[in-house]
Amino acid sequence: MPLIDRIYMGEALKEARKALEAGEVPVGAVVVHRRQLIGRAHHQTHALNDPTAHAPMIAITQAANALGSRWLKSATLYATVKPCPMCAGALTLAGVERVVYGAPARASRRRRAVALRGRVLPSECTALLVAYQRRRRQRQQLTMERCRSG
Numbered sequence: 001m002p003l004i005d006r007i008y009m010g011e012a013l014k015e016a017r018k019a020l021e022a023g024e025v026p027v028g029a030v031v032v033h034r035r036q037l038i039g040r041a042h043h044q045t046h047a048l049n050d051p052t053a054h055a056p057m058i059a060i061t062q063a064a065n066a067l068g069s070r071w072l073k074s075a076t077l078y079a080t081v082k083p084c085p086m087c088a089g090a091l092t093l094a095g096v097e098r099v100v101y102g103a104p105a106r107a108s109r110r111r112r113a114v115a116l117r118g119r120v121l122p123s124e125c126t127a128l129l130v131a132y133q134r135r136r137r138q139r140q141q142l143t144m145e146r147c148r149s150g
C-alpha cells in the first residue's frame with residue numbers, strides 16, 4: 001500500500017474521531033488535489049440538522065470552493081468508510097478521479113422508499129431544460145467563433 005494513502009487516510013481518521021467525539025457517526029473524509037489537502041470534514045448530520053451532511057459531501061464542497069471549480073478532476077477522496085450511494089453520486093458529478101476508503105460500509109437501518117410520482121407539468125419542466133441547453137449551445141458557438149476570428 002502506498003505510504004501516501006496511509007498518510008491521507010490518517011488525516012481522514014482524525015476527522016472521524018472528531019465525529020465520534022461529537023456523538024456523530026464516526027466517518028471522516030479528505031480531498032487531495034496535487035498533493036494538497038483541499039477539503040476535510042467529518043459526519044455532521046446531527047450538528048447541522050442535515051441528512052446530506054456526510055463527510056464526503058462536505059469535503060467535496062470545500063474542495064470545489066478551494067479550487068473555484070465544480071470539477072475535481074485529478075483529485076482523490078479518502079474516506080474512512082466506503083462512500084454511500086449519495087456520496088458516490090456526488091463524487092461522480094464532481095469528476096473525482098480516485099476514491100480510497102478504509103472500512104466497508106455497514107448495513108444501515110432500512111428506510112422507507114420515497115413515494116415517487118412523475119409527469120406533473122412535464123412540458124413546462126422540460127421546456128426549461130431545453131431553453132438552458134439552447135443557451136448553452138449558443139454560448140459555446142459564440143466562444144468558438146470568437147476563437148476562430150482571433
Ligand SMILES: [Zn+2]
Nearest residue numbers: 054084086087
Ligand atoms: Zn454518504
